[in-house]
Amino acid sequence: MFRFFENLVDPFSKYKELYNPPNTVRSFLMDYTKPFVGVFAITGVVATLAAASEIYLIYLLGWIIDIVSGDPSDVFENHSNFFIWAIVFVLVVRPLIFALDVLLINNTLMVNVATLFRWRAHKHVLRQSIGWFENDFAGRIANRVMQTPRSAGEVVFQVFDALGYSLAYVFGGLILLNSVDFRLMLPMAVWFLLYLCLIVWVVRNISPASKASSDARSNLNGQIVDTYTNIHSVKLFAYQNQELHSAKAAIEQTRQTFAREMRLYTIMDFGLNILNGLLTISLIGVSIFLWFIGEATAGTIAAASALAIRLNAMTGWIMWAISSFFRELGVIQEGMGTLADPIKLRDQENANILEITKAQIEVKSLSHHYGLKSGGLNKLNVTFRENEKVGLVGRSGAGKSTLLKLILRFYDVEAGEIHIDGQDIARVTQDSLHKNIGVVQQDSSLLHRSIRENICYGKSNATEHEIIAAAKKAHAHDFILNLQDEYGRKGYDAQVGERGIKLSGGQRQRITLARVILKNAPILLLDEATSALDSEIETQIQDTLKNMMKGKTVIAIAHRLSTIAQMDRILVLDKGEIVEDGDHESLLSTGGLYSELWHHQSGGFLKSR
Known part of the structure; x- marks a missing residue:
């Protein structure tokens, strides 16, 4: 039985992946919850029936008190069938309705909504570019991927478990009182209007307060994860006290935002207690007045009292449910800063699969400055021929790593083009590009x-x-x-x-x-591939690299010039431009920048300017 309800919706079902996800909370939730529309409709009907069964129970209470007020000998003679129905309703019908309600909410919605959100959110984040990840805390991204789906599940839960049920209950109560005497409905209607005013005030204030609190928690999480991730640096530089000071400030900021949020709940509780007192006094008072003038029965007083007491108990839960609903909406809104962020580095429509024939790379008038006016590469033109081994040399910031990142299409170029075997890499799929390039980086x-x-x-x-x-x-x-x-x-x-x-x-x-x-892969990019190796292992690995390079187009960055001296060509970059091009011997003989760097090396490393 449980498995049936758990499998009503497949959270991993196929869906249309968007580059620009919906950017409002309402549209974001509606887009993600499309697979649940049918279940939502059924759950709404069942929740209404559950509320109606509660109201009917109060009606039964009033009816029983009225009939037992008469002659005991007439009770079972005239009402035995109705008593049997009441017993069946209480022991069978009502439990079945509530069982179905709980199964739909707990085992269909709660199990699958958060799972679907988490799966699609993680999938969307993985489609983002390297540059996108470089601009945020990994901890904050992970926190939003985990917390936003949980909040979405809570929102759905509150809609059906509390909001839908309570609305049906209140309107059912109004109908019940009106059926007895319309004057009984008036105190509850006035209370309901005042209650709505309190809700509106709470919602207007809690939503932004909750977003601020959630944002503070995400920032704190990102900062702490950043510290743990770089714990070696923290320890080596004896920076614990500074990190603690920074964390204390972030924790205090989180406390302050949470404290402001909790002030609202305190005001809400105070106002709620006053309203509940007014409801109890007015509803029971009116029913007693009607009884006193002979226009209501003892059963009416009992039913009105039971309804007032039940509502008195429910209103706190309802208010917390509503505030929780909007608090979780605030968390979702904060999380959308990550989960609904458009994917800017994308495959073109109908992008082709990269087909490698020679693995020849052509760079044409390539410029890239990361959105700045300087740095990066400037109008670079170069061809890396089939099976050619090319070394890139230059001081830090010359543009070597930028060139490799652009060949990998970690960023879209600002100007110019990069072709592999005549195919513009901007017009092929990123997956097919990356599958044909092997990379060994310094940070392994x-x-x-x-x-x-x-x-x-x-x-x-x-x-x-x-x-x-x-x-x-x-x-x-x-x-x-x-x-x-x-x-x-x-x-x-x-x-x-x-x-x-x-x-x-x-x-x-x-x-x-x-x-x-x-x-x-037919193309090999090496960025300080042997920098982390000791001399003995490096010698062994150099032999391995030579074998790896056979039959491949290779581009290698190295500050230790001895590791690329045997390359077919060496390109010397300076300020984003190629200033020298040739093999090791020819570059040494020209007495240019390469020769200067070679002679300035100490222990095989480049001397900084």
Whole structure:
């Protein structure tokens, strides 16, 4: 039974992925909850029936008191069938209605709404560009991906469990009182109007206060995650006190925003108690007055009293539900800053799959300054021919890494074009581009998974033999066999820790090399590929790299010039332009910038200007 309700909606069903998601809370929620429309309708009807059954129970109470006020001998003789119906209703019908209501809300909506939101939010975030991630805290992004779906689930829960049910209950109560005497309805109608005024005041104030509180929590989360992620720097520079001071300020800001939010709840509770007192006194008072003048029965007083007491108990819950509803809407609104952010770096409509024939790269009049007036690249023209090995040299900020990022299309170029085998990379799919390029970066961070899973990033369906062969070529197999994590997993099953923190820099780099070897892409980009290796391992890896480079177009960045001296060509960049182009010997003989950098090296590294 549970599984039936849990599977009424598939949270992973296919949907149209948008580059520009809806940018208002209402449209955002409506777009995400389209698969639930049918379930929403059924749940609304069932919630109304549940409220009606509660009102009917109060009606039964008044009826029973009225009939037992007469001759006892007539009660069962004239009303036995109705008593049987009342028993069946209380023991069978009403529990079944509430059971269906709870199953729909708890096992269909609560289980699947947050799951659907989380899945689609995570999928949308993964489609964003590298530049997008570089402009935000990873912790804040993750917090919004986790918290916003939870809040969406709470909003749906409150709509059907509290708001829909309570509205049906109030209107049912008004109908019940009106059916007895319209004058009984007046106190409740006045109370309801005053109650709505209180709700409007709460909503207007709680929504922005909740958004501010949620934003403060996200910022705090991002700051703390940033500290933990860079814990090595914190410890090495003895910066704990400064980090604590910064965290204290963020925690205090979170406390202040939360305190302002809670002030509203205190005012709400105070006003609610006054209104509830007025409802109880007025409703019971009017019913007693009508009884006193002979226009109401004892059953009427009992029903009115029961309704007043029930509403008195419900109003606090309803108000909290409403405030919770708008508080969670505030969280969703704050989360939409991430989850509804348009995807700016996108595949063109009908983008082609990149077809590699020669792996020749042409850079045409390429300029990119990251939106600034200076820095980056300036009108760059260069061709990386088929199977050519090219080294990029230059001082920091010359534009070397920018060129590699643009070839990978981590950013759209501001001017110019990049072609691979005659195909503009802006007109091919990003996935097909990245599948044909192997990259080894200086920062060789790994996923917090097993060694095997990290190497398999190069080829998801790789066999065990292929994985081990790639590790051996990267001189990683021997140390992998000696690994063991805290859970006793060994070798290729051992977990590497967040960003591969449990491994040394050289070990991480060799795992990175292994997965690039496994990928075996026709284009290879190396950004300080051996910078984290010691001399002995570097010598071994250089042989591995030579084998990796065979039959590939290679572009390599290195500050240690000895590592690229054997390249077919060396391009020297300065201030975003190519100032020298040639092999090692010819560049040395010209006595230009390359020759200057070569002779200024100390221990194999470039001297800063």
